[in-house]
Amino acid sequence: MKNLLSLTLFLFSIFPFLAKSQTTDKGSIRGKVIEEVGAMPIPFAVVALFESGAEQPVVTFQTDENGSFKFNNLKFGIYKLKVSYVGFGSLFVNEIMVSKADFDKNVGTLKLATEQNNLNEVVITAEKPVIEVGADVITYNVGSSILAEGSTATDVLKNVPMVEVDIDGNTIISGKRSTRVFIDGKPSDYMTSNIADLLNVLPSDAIEKIEVMTNPPAKYSADGEGIINIVMKKGFKVGFNGNLGISGGTQGNINTNANASYRGEKYSITGGGAYRTGISKRLSESYRTNFFPDTTFYYNQFDNSRSESNGGNFRAALDWDINKKQNLRINTSYNINGSDSWSGNDFYYINQEEITKRLRNQVNLGDNSSKNFVINTDYSLTTDTAGGKLTAGFTVNANSSNSLRSFERTYAFPTNLNPSLQQNDNEVGNMGINFNLDYDKPVFKKRDRLEFGLAFNYRKNDNDLSVDNFNYSTQQFVGNAKLSNKFFYNENIIAGYLSYNYRKNGWSAKAAMRSEYTNVNFDLSTGEIYNVDPYLSFFPSFSLNRFFRKRYNIGASYSVRINRPRENTLNPQVNNADTLNISYGNPELSPSYTHQFDISFGAFGKQWSFTPRISYSNATGVIERYRFVNTNGISESTFNNVGTNYSVALMLIGNYRPTKTISANGNFSVIQSNYRSSLNSSLNRGGLSIRSRAGFSMQLPYKTAFEANLNYNNNVTAQGRNQASINTSFGARKAFLKNRLSARISANDPFRGRRNSTFNEGLNFFSNSYGVNNTNNIVFNLNYRFTKVKVNKVTVPPPPTTSKN
Numbered sequence: 001m002k003n004l005l006s007l008t009l010f011l012f013s014i015f016p017f018l019a020k021s022q023t024t025d026k027g028s029i030r031g032k033v034i035e036e037v038g039a040m041p042i043p044f045a046v047v048a049l050f051e052s053g054a055e056q057p058v059v060t061f062q063t064d065e066n067g068s069f070k071f072n073n074l075k076f077g078i079y080k081l082k083v084s085y086v087g088f089g090s091l092f093v094n095e096i097m098v099s100k101a102d103f104d105k106n107v108g109t110l111k112l113a114t115e116q117n118n119l120n121e122v123v124i125t126a127e128k129p130v131i132e133v134g135a136d137v138i139t140y141n142v143g144s145s146i147l148a149e150g151s152t153a154t155d156v157l158k159n160v161p162m163v164e165v166d167i168d169g170n171t172i173i174s175g176k177r178s179t180r181v182f183i184d185g186k187p188s189d190y191m192t193s194n195i196a197d198l199l200n201v202l203p204s205d206a207i208e209k210i211e212v213m214t215n216p217p218a219k220y221s222a223d224g225e226g227i228i229n230i231v232m233k234k235g236f237k238v239g240f241n242g243n244l245g246i247s248g249g250t251q252g253n254i255n256t257n258a259n260a261s262y263r264g265e266k267y268s269i270t271g272g273g274a275y276r277t278g279i280s281k282r283l284s285e286s287y288r289t290n291f292f293p294d295t296t297f298y299y300n301q302f303d304n305s306r307s308e309s310n311g312g313n314f315r316a317a318l319d320w321d322i323n324k325k326q327n328l329r330i331n332t333s334y335n336i337n338g339s340d341s342w343s344g345n346d347f348y349y350i351n352q353e354e355i356t357k358r359l360r361n362q363v364n365l366g367d368n369s370s371k372n373f374v375i376n377t378d379y380s381l382t383t384d385t386a387g388g389k390l391t392a393g394f395t396v397n398a399n400s401s402n403s404l405r406s407f408e409r410t411y412a413f414p415t416n417l418n419p420s421l422q423q424n425d426n427e428v429g430n431m432g433i434n435f436n437l438d439y440d441k442p443v444f445k446k447r448d449r450l451e452f453g454l455a456f457n458y459r460k461n462d463n464d465l466s467v468d469n470f471n472y473s474t475q476q477f478v479g480n481a482k483l484s485n486k487f488f489y490n491e492n493i494i495a496g497y498l499s500y501n502y503r504k505n506g507w508s509a510k511a512a513m514r515s516e517y518t519n520v521n522f523d524l525s526t527g528e529i530y531n532v533d534p535y536l537s538f539f540p541s542f543s544l545n546r547f548f549r550k551r552y553n554i555g556a557s558y559s560v561r562i563n564r565p566r567e568n569t570l571n572p573q574v575n576n577a578d579t580l581n582i583s584y585g586n587p588e589l590s591p592s593y594t595h596q597f598d599i600s601f602g603a604f605g606k607q608w609s610f611t612p613r614i615s616y617s618n619a620t621g622v623i624e625r626y627r628f629v630n631t632n633g634i635s636e637s638t639f640n641n642v643g644t645n646y647s648v649a650l651m652l653i654g655n656y657r658p659t660k661t662i663s664a665n666g667n668f669s670v671i672q673s674n675y676r677s678s679l680n681s682s683l684n685r686g687g688l689s690i691r692s693r694a695g696f697s698m699q700l701p702y703k704t705a706f707e708a709n710l711n712y713n714n715n716v717t718a719q720g721r722n723q724a725s726i727n728t729s730f731g732a733r734k735a736f737l738k739n740r741l742s743a744r745i746s747a748n749d750p751f752r753g754r755r756n757s758t759f760n761e762g763l764n765f766f767s768n769s770y771g772v773n774n775t776n777n778i779v780f781n782l783n784y785r786f787t788k789v790k791v792n793k794v795t796v797p798p799p800p801t802t803s804k805n
Contacts, residue, residue, distance in 0.1 A: 710726070
């Protein structure tokens, strides 16, 4: 994966404003960057040059294929260098004097240690850009965004390029039907029964960056057409550090968080906690036309809902350098969520003559809670001086949730119809175990790397649904045997992979093969048993990249991915919260396979970057929600292997920084999708999906800053379209007390609440739905950072006594 990391850091080098001295007194600084273990040169490492006391670099440079760098045309004075490369700790070289007597300064060979072996970090004074773009990965640096402060992971994801977050908090990559969310390289869907709940309580201040992987490395699970990896902060700098934050919004939301760490010579201890409350409101309406050979009739529905939620997140971690070769990291987290909800629904039945014949009112009450606990252990061992490394990880998680809901239905007319009252009690328990063993090392002592590993994932899900109906004659609840049952799900996946990466003279080639053996079984307490035949799948992947002239990159990649049906899509338990629109899973689903091809190009200037890419994918057995209407007008929604889908996507990503204080970035994607199905002719459709984002930030005088974002998306589905949605956000921040205290005000969707609309069409129906949420919110935030940091001092070798050249 080093080719991807090289491109990411290459993008990082173009953000700071580049300036050259206009004086006639000129000097130079040069040196070489190598790995501490193995002494291999590091090409494309970023070297930033600062004037003494400055917080912004004067100029940045990338090392060449031999790890060498040189800054020319420097005015005489005192400088410092910052050397950085992904996967390695940053290094500062301080107090470099360039003068007439010593105008060609050679700082010698600078050795970078891997992040796990380099606890003595130095203060980072140059901010990373908000967005960095690589061949197969887009990185969103959370700490560099004003809008991310004092929020949650869900809020941050809304501004990440190529990421879409729907009104329920579900997250996908644009153009991908199935996206998995990872936390620190581990699948989060193994950690919780509801990913949206986890992301909605995870504080942004605990997140270092978010990686969007359109072609994930072979060491990651082959599930999903893409991966969103949330990288948590591993601690702060050497010494005692931390921050305290509180924010409140006009919509009644409150977020508080605290993080602290102590870092010594061989270990670090990190802890943090967060608590949030929120109020969500939604108005929606839907119109469905049902047409049959002998009649046509209409169902109109109007909804009004309100939910008050709260949640907490608590984390602790230990990072221990056992010795120079061994490192152990243990981290744990505990999350709680709760909510109380109310909604009212009005259902209108309108006959063919467009006369309203029935009006039903329904009141829904909900009390929901969830808890989850995760403990993760990672061990790494440097096996030899050539750079061989063995890593092992073990994760155990357990979570539970309870949802108690009641549905009271009455009829305004005709009055002779009896009312009904139903109560659903749904208890869900999950337990998972994950183990991985990985090894990588150079083979020929060149810029190559061989990786291979094994992984085992086990997951158990117990879903207990109890449904009771109220008997008005006896004034008692009576169990509903048809809807009450227990669902038991077990999943075992054994995986292995082999990957080889070779880099030389700007070329990077990677080939990998991953195989996964899947064994799934599930059943219901009512007696149905489903045995899925175990299956073995192979996932080849290839990529080729070329860096040339230090400002261009072109690459191509191919991969195979899988979308496995899991408990949420397989579970046949019926959800009849809306008796006119019931839903359930499909235990007969098969896995879906997707072949993906990507071609990317990158061009980089001193103040800009432009990275277009073209993607083609072909998926068989596509799993999507499928809807049909019975003759009685009741709509049934389930999942099915609806057919095949091929899509072609054009994605444009650009960044522009005209000055040191102004930065703009944006992305635009247009995707042509085509579905082909033998299940239903209404699924034979195609269409364009469009998503775009524009961001702007500015550093202002008096330690203030401003940031703004605009998002737009419009997506096609197998049975219709999620129509245009526009979101805006603005933020301003001011620093006080030598940057220790910051105050921020942000406005989310200030002009109107978030609106969404959908269109669905089947053989005998079509429907339109419209909704608006209370996302228009003004948030005030205060954040205080405390730190006591040690700084490494690097001794600069004396100038060479030979001739300077």
